[in-house]
Amino acid sequence: MKRAGLIISTFDPVNEGHLQLARVLKEKYGLSEVWFAAVDEDCEADFSNRYIMLKRALSPRRGWRTVNYANCRDRKSVLEKLSSAHRSVAFICPGHQTGDPELGNVTYVTEELNDQAAQVRKGDFRWIGKPVRRYIMEKGLYADSIATEPLKPHRQLHVRSVARLSAEIARRNHLDERKAWLAGLYHDIAKDLDDETSLMYMKLYYPNRLKENRAVWHQFVARRLLERYYRMTDEEILKAVENHCLGEDEAPLSMIIYCADKLEPLRGYDSSREIELCCRDLKKGFQEVHRQQDAYLLKTGVKKLPAGS
Numbered sequence: 023m024k025r026a027g028l029i030i031s032t033f034d035p036v037n038e039g040h041l042q043l044a045r046v047l048k049e050k051y052g053l054s055e056v057w058f059a060a061v062d063e064d065c066e067a068d069f070s071n072r073y074i075m076l077k078r079a080l081s082p083r084r085g086w087r088t089v090n091y092a093n094c095r096d097r098k099s100v101l102e103k104l105s106s107a108h109r110s111v112a113f114i115c116p117g118h119q120t121g122d123p124e125l126g127n128v129t130y131v132t133e134e135l136n137d138q139a140a141q142v143r144k145g146d147f148r149w150i151g152k153p154v155r156r157y158i159m160e161k162g163l164y165a166d167s168i169a170t171e172p173l174k175p176h177r178q179l180h181v182r183s184v185a186r187l188s189a190e191i192a193r194r195n196h197l198d199e200r201k202a203w204l205a206g207l208y209h210d211i212a213k214d215l216d217d218e219t220s221l222m223y224m225k226l227y228y229p230n231r232l233k234e235n236r237a238v239w240h241q242f243v244a245r246r247l248l249e250r251y252y253r254m255t256d257e258e259i260l261k262a263v264e265n266h267c268l269g270e271d272e273a274p275l276s277m278i279i280y281c282a283d284k285l286e287p288l289r290g291y292d293s294s295r296e297i298e299l300c301c302r303d304l305k306k307g308f309q310e311v312h313r314q315q316d317a318y319l320l321k322t323g324v325k326k327l328p329a330g331s
């Protein structure tokens with residue numbers, strides 16, 4: 023009789039804790055296969071996204087397979103369905119829980135699952151591999167907590183406000199609202215990063231911009247952080263984040279994020295005229311906000327006049 027491990031979890035998302043448990047099961051019980059079955063209890067990501075992440079995480083491994091029971095809401099129904107559909111398989115299932123049915127071909131064993139899903143949802147991506155990181159960023163899963171967790175409370179409010187205004191400007195200009203919302207959320211992700219890490223990123227990726235005022239470094243660092251650590255691949259979002267302080271890029275999304283960052287209502291001054299201008303004509307709004315911002319930066323000394331001017 024074939025023996026297989028059976029891990030039932032929400033996989034929201036699948037992470038190193040699940041993979042470690044699969045390795046332990048295989049080794050300890052001499053199994054040729056481990057099956058992963060997702061259940062639907064209290065999940066942030068929907069079933070299809072969690073299932074695709076599982077497929078991506080398991081794809082390079084032989085003998086690890088996913089079971090697609092989208093309509094199984096809980097552990098008990100997954101166990102009953104699997105047990106009757108695969109009578110020739112002896113399942114080794116970790117963690118005997120209250121309510122688990124007594125089934126002839128299922129043996130419950132005591133093994134710890136070190137589930138790191140909650141940390142991953144807050145942006146601690148050390149527990150997931152590159153394919154799952156890419157998928158999370160591509161779909162914008164857990165975006166609010168990933169973008170705000172590294173930030174101080176007042177900045178969390180700021181990035182949410184920028185995201186809302188960005189989506190509104192995008193909508194009024196017939197552009198992609200969802201993408202604008204995501205770029206707005208992520209634009210300050212490096213703002214509260216420690217000096218040492220910021221300097222490391224600047225030396226590595228932008229040695230020729232080290233002379234820029236430190237107040238704008240976070241736009242550069244955020245882009246590389248999103249690209250290298252979180253594995254974001256959307257070049258429009260990356261460019262918008264990379265240009266949100268200095269406004270050096272005139273792609274539509276870059277202009278939106280630059281303007282929304284300066285005009286969002288929580289900034290505490292009346293920006294309704296400029297917001298309306300951005301909504302009616304993004305290019306004109308961008309030029310106006312840029313003009314005002316440059317004057318402000320010169321006054322505060324963040325930006326220097328070019329030599330000779």
Ligand SMILES: [Fe+2]
Pocket residue numbers: 209210213240241266267283
């Ligand atoms: Fe910023």
Ligand SMILES: [Fe+2]
Pocket residue numbers: 180184209210283
């Ligand atoms: Fe900002």
